[in-house]
Amino acid sequence: MRLVTWNINSVRLRMPLIKKLIDEVNPDVICLQETKTPDEHFPAHDIEQAGFPHMHFHGMKGYNGVAILSRTAFKTQDIHHRAGKEDCRHISVNLESSKYKNGVDIHCLYVPAGGDEPDRDINEKFGHKLDFVDEMTTWFSKTYNETSAAIVVGDFNIAPLENDVWSHKQLLKVVSHTPIEVEKITAMQNSAGWVDATREFIPEDEKCYTWWSYRNRDWKKSNRGRRLDHIWVTEPLRTALKANTILSEARDWEKPSDHVPVIIDLDI
């Protein structure tokens, strides 16, 4: 199975890029974040025409929004409300598997960005981000155990490792790489023994990014990236991991998202 996660930054505006991704990458499942579209305006017809008749999406006007697109049907699908809000940041499905009798759960997450100021006393959005991650930690630890087959993907809006950012030192006080965020996301990773699939293939001493700001004149030349988009799998799926690709070239596609697709191949 080939699974892709991508913060698309408006699914309606970037429908041509989704078709390009399908043509060039041939995925089986696509998880999207920041669809920015209420469900009644979700481009379901176009996506079905592109070969993905099975969809689970949850969106709202203007902000946030998540979607899971699939070539095959889901066994179950759920919407999760997080941190006391209904702001369309977490959905999940269960996919049938030949190897795992209970199927494989797939979670699509859009963790709050958290605003500019890394201090919850003066910035409510930062507090919301920390609370959201805390709630995921608690929920994962009670939902899964060492035998579970599950995958969580999405825009976590946190770059945990030193080489997940262009300058560890210069980003220590920048939201996405502060010590408190790293601590919280590490606790979330430990909550169900999640394996960082990308780092199974790219060693921790190698720089690795999935996002480059729109605010740089030349994203490739300045290369001030961050790894904000993640794919984690439970321990039983570690040996199922076959390949990982970060599709950096998509940052140069016409009218690009500021995030690029992260692709994982799994034998499940």
Add this chain to the structure above:
DNA sequence: ATGGTAGGTACCCTA
């Protein structure tokens, strides 16, 4: 220290 760009919406919010 500052401001740079992008998307959606409605003249400003979020990233």
